[in-house]
Amino acid sequence: MKIACVQLRAHDSAFARSALENALEHIDRAASLGAELILLPESLYPSYYLGGADGADAAWRELDPLPLFSGKAREKRVWLAAGLVIEEKGRLFNGAVLWGPDGTEKLRTFKSNLWHFDRKYVSPGTCFPVVETPFGTVGMIVCADGRIPEICRILALKGAKLVLDLTNLTSTGPDVEKLSNPQLEYMLPARAAENGIWIAVADKVGLESESVLNCGGSCIIDPEGRIETSAGSSKEEILLADIDLSLPGPLFPERHPSRYSALALPTEETSAYKKQFEYIAPADDEIFTAICRFFSSSREEYIAAARRFLALAADQGNLLCCLPPAPGKNTLELAEILSASIPEGGRLAVIPGLDPSGRPEAVLFARNMVLGTLNSEALSPLETSAGAIGAVFGDGGWNPEPVRCLMIQGAEIIIWIDGQKRPGNSSLNVARTRAAENRVFVLHLYGNDASIIGPSGAVLASALRNGDQAVSAMIRRAESRAKTVVPGTNIISGRIPEAYGELIASGEEECRGGN
Template sequence: MKLTIIQLLADDINRFRNTSDRIQQKIREACQSGTDLILLPECAYPAYMIGMEEEPESLRNIPGFLTRMSELAAKNRVYLAVGTAMSEGGSLYNGVAVFNRSGEMIAKAYKSNLWHFDGKWFSQGEPGCVFETEFGKIGVMVCADGRIPEIARILRLKGAGLILDAVNLVASASTPDQLTNQQYQFMLQARAKENGVYIAVCDKAGIESSTVTCLGRSMIVTPDGDIAAECSPDKEEMLTYELELEEVPPLRGRRPELYPILAEPVRTLPVTAVIERPYRLSDLECFTAVIRFDCTDEADYAERAVDGIRRAAILDSRLAVLPELKEGMRFNAGLLKYLCSHMPDDICAVTAYGTDEGGRTAVVFGADGIKGELPASHVNGSEDVDEIRVLELFPGCCVAAVFGEEMEIPEIARVAMLKGADILIWFDRKNTADTMKMMQTRAAENKVFVLRTTPAGSMDVSLGVNPDGGKLFTTFCTVEQTASGMLHTSLSKSKEVVPGTNIVYGRNPNYYKELTI
């Protein structure tokens, strides 16, 4: 299949007629190359900031614009997906209309995760859709819906091997070559990898209404999470890419019976009680140390762990994250007693170990013994684990644990966040090219801290990422080291990404029931 992305230059709403003419001309140009499918940006017509128009004449012309899109698709025998404002039932939606080779509108997707000022004129719509072609099933989503892991996941579960993402990615920089964005930098690459799908991202370039700077950089992301091709950050241009869609296999590793919280009413979610609880600022300050060392046996582990905890205490840490015990080592009563006897009263520590059944479990302990356990839920040997657990360390700080490849299953982190987790502790043994992108994505899409701990003895790092996906601290890759930083959980309790976009209170759980069955 030959796919063509048309990256447009942004233009103001009062030039909507010129925008419509330019879109039609670009479609005609794309069709000259014998393309099969054309994708245009979010709100290609009439504009993204539609509220700047004094008289909404552009909106009255939407039916006529859609008719012209239909005619172009039919005349050129192409599939056409175009971002446009769309009216239905007295409401205005930020949508993508999909036309087949006969000019019939066969699908439409409405933006659900309204971004910033979208809600001033658009209504929240039912996200995503999947349509059939001779090449295979193709899904559609709109811009900030790509930040919501549930949406792409549902499209994948419906059989989509390619997801079309019409976007107006906003960015900021002093020169175009410096423009970047979380979705471009790591989120959409992680989204493609975790679902094993192609994602075609079509953006605008330039500045609209002297306010919105568009990222440009329209791109094709492969199922491995790699950017195969991309446009410039500042020019109107076309990108054509040939791909072959194969029937997507069933997703492995999911346990839908553990995800009912994804479809529960917002006001019943544990995270809302956590967010709204009154706190003192000191409750939200969790200076944390991630301790990296190698060891030979349980006794050696105990000595090195105690030494690391002592250093963490000197740093006034409230949480010390230890490396997971090596395979074959056991977290027995003697080891626990030794560690607890050397713990200061005002610090918690967490480690992990392999169970006799083949699973893995994190254990949180202090001077008075075990505070709780956080078992893996999606690894071999964890079939009897019946929930994704979250543990409160102290008022203001809740933690959850993920293990190895569990980080690539987005439902785990999402459920943990909805249960109130501020921190995801990732016990990982294998560093890959996607490690950092997965950490950043889980952090930013859930607004939580992510800490990765891995044993020393290999070219790897233990590190922390903040709720915006930025690196907080890291160890060197070649030495035993304690790295530390402040985890101010006010940042993980604020689920407002920008004004008008809240990942908890903006949820419509009715859309996500498919993920629980």
């Protein structure tokens, strides 16, 4: 299949007609280049920002663009997806519509994860349908839907091989040639890799309403999370690529839906929601944290190195110290031995490893005391003086549901010991995504790599790949308790738990768009 991602220039709503004409002209151009599926950006008509243009008498309402796109799909005999503001049952939605080569509407979905000022003008969608095409099963998301894990996972569970992402990704910066966005840098590659799907992205460029700067970067991402081809950040482009959805892609890791019940908890009942309103004293907020990476060839060498690093971390002011995976199958016993090496002063440490049966675990301990054990079967964090700490192991971090469940139940810090089954670059992208999509701190251990990632997805500290080293970063617990990304977008309050039932139960519900 030859797909065209059409990158258009942004327009204010006052220029909606010219924006529409420009989009139709680009469809003609893409079709002339042999595209079989043409993807256009989010809210190309009338505009993304509707401030002052959302009333019933707005000029853009005089024209219904749906027949124009339907006719164009039929005229060019192509599959065509376009992002439009759509009214249904008296409400406006930020919609994505897919037409077939016969001009009939095949799929409609509405943006669910409303971003910033969206909620002032449009309602959220609550259904995530897919459609069968001659190329394979296709689903659609709209822009910020890519920031939360539930939607792409539901589409993948429904069999989607390709997700069309109609976007209005924004950025800031002095140089239009160097604009980017976290979704392009690591979140969308993570979505593709964690679900084993292709993702096609169509974005805009240019400044809208003197405030919304679009960053371009339209791209095609393969099921391994690799960006196959991408556009620039400053000009209109038609990005062409040949993809084959019939080829077998990587399977996402084994899931355990029976453990994911937290995904459907009513928002107000969750610990994450309640913690947003709890006071935390400055003395309890700042947790200087070390993550250690050292090598040993025996249990004795590990104990000696661990004692050395625990002393070093404490001397340098760390209140929490994460050790590398322990050898053998008795991590609890090692924690008991090493607890005597923890200095006074409320310091904590965590040691990952295996229990006597060979199952992964992480043991938290303080001076002369084991605080508790974390494993992959109980997705609930352990409350400590350093915050609520959870852990995932191996593919448990590649699946988005376990970390999501831990966050919902109040985790502020997540430790992920990756099993190195997948590429390291993809693993780091996924780790950064887990941090950003949940607004938590992530301590990420992958072979020789060790990183501390903040709730924005930024890497706060990382170790060299060679030699023994400890790196530290400041964890401010209040940052992980504050779930607002921008005004109007809160990653706990903005969730729609009743829409995510497919993640914890078998079977599918028939749904269409945002109804």
